[in-house]
Amino acid sequence: MAMTIEKAHVTTPSDREVKVTRSFRAPRELVYKAYTEPQLVQRWLLGPPGWSMPVCEMDVRVGGRYRWRWRNDQDGSEFGFAGTFREVQAPSRLVHTEAYDPGTVGDGYPGNEAIVEVSFAEDGGVTTVTTLIDFGSKDARDAAVATGMTEGMEQSYQLLDALLPERTA
Amino acid sequence: MDSSVSSRLDAAFLALADPTRRAILARLARGEASVAELSAPFAMSQPAISKHLKVLERAGLISVGQEAQRRPRRIEGKPLAEVSAWLDRYRAIWDANFDRLDALLMDLQGQPSRRRRTRKKR
Numbered sequence A: 001m002a003m004t005i006e007k008a009h010v011t012t013p014s015d016r017e018v019k020v021t022r023s024f025r026a027p028r029e030l031v032y033k034a035y036t037e038p039q040l041v042q043r044w045l046l047g048p049p050g051w052s053m054p055v056c057e058m059d060v061r062v063g064g065r066y067r068w069r070w071r072n073d074q075d076g077s078e079f080g081f082a083g084t085f086r087e088v089q090a091p092s093r094l095v096h097t098e099a100y101d102p103g104t105v106g107d108g109y110p111g112n113e114a115i116v117e118v119s120f121a122e123d124g125g126v127t128t129v130t131t132l133i134d135f136g137s138k139d140a141r142d143a144a145v146a147t148g149m150t151e152g153m154e155q156s157y158q159l160l161d162a163l164l165p166e167r168t169a
Numbered sequence B: 001m002d003s004s005v006s007s008r009l010d011a012a013f014l015a016l017a018d019p020t021r022r023a024i025l026a027r028l029a030r031g032e033a034s035v036a037e038l039s040a041p042f043a044m045s046q047p048a049i050s051k052h053l054k055v056l057e058r059a060g061l062i063s064v065g066q067e068a069q070r071r072p073r074r075i076e077g078k079p080l081a082e083v084s085a086w087l088d089r090y091r092a093i094w095d096a097n098f099d100r101l102d103a104l105l106m107d108l109q110g111q112p113s114r115r116r117r118t119r120k121k122r
Helices: A028-036 A038-044 A138-146 A151-168 B003-016 B019-028 B035-039 B046-058 B077-108
Strands: A009-011 A017-024 A051-058 A065-072 A078-089 A093-101 A114-123 A126-134 B062-064 B073-075
Touching: A009 B077, A017 A138, A017 B077, A028 A038, A028 A114, A028 A126, A028 B077, A038 A051, A038 B077, A065 A093, B003 B019, B003 B046, B003 B077, B019 B035, B019 B046, B019 B062, B019 B073, B035 B046, B046 B062, B046 B073
Parallel strands: none
Antiparallel strands: A009 A017, A017 A126, A051 A065, A065 A078, A078 A093, A093 A114, A114 A126, B062 B073
């Protein structure tokens, strides 16, 4: 039986939060690894097309820091996120802070830190990853979501639409 | 984001944060209905349903038809489209990343990525 893996499910459980849920056809240890080993993270956590991830440093233990930075392949502009791990429970749960690093892109994003909780649950070889982001305020959440509203996003959205029939086939 | 869009989104999200109201919207998406018709599938009194309808109406998600007797409720597309556009574009970033993660997980498990798989006939 081929279980269909749905697209990411995004909801807003409260004024300050966004919750993203997605399932993967892989054991949870492996999914956890893909989330916590920098050389693996660099292969998927890239965002819109045309961006690469030259910096991915992660010290995955309670109190350990991480630093992610993305670079635009065309104009070289950069931005990133950085924070500290608050909870590390392999392979089921990660909690970290997340502060925006404006790099050379700047603006648009309030300076406060978000708290990100990632949980990994496995059922019959399918791992569901739930990411709960508490932006600390409604304004910060709305601003973060609004950064998705750029041309690049629209382009990748169309790309995904084109891929969708293949995925659900 | 333009502030009127933002306050409309607030009202819409508040209205959508309830399973009965989402079920009512799902019903209205199939066509307009009176309060009595809307109450039927729920184990709820008409006044309870009317309360939910008020919240949906205030958020602009539904409107009341002119027909005096039935006063049918109908769905209003625009605020829902705004909610959907707001989240869809955000979701697209996650989707692009998760698609790559899918491919990576397939790789790590030694399976050909489904996207690259070609049909071979023997």
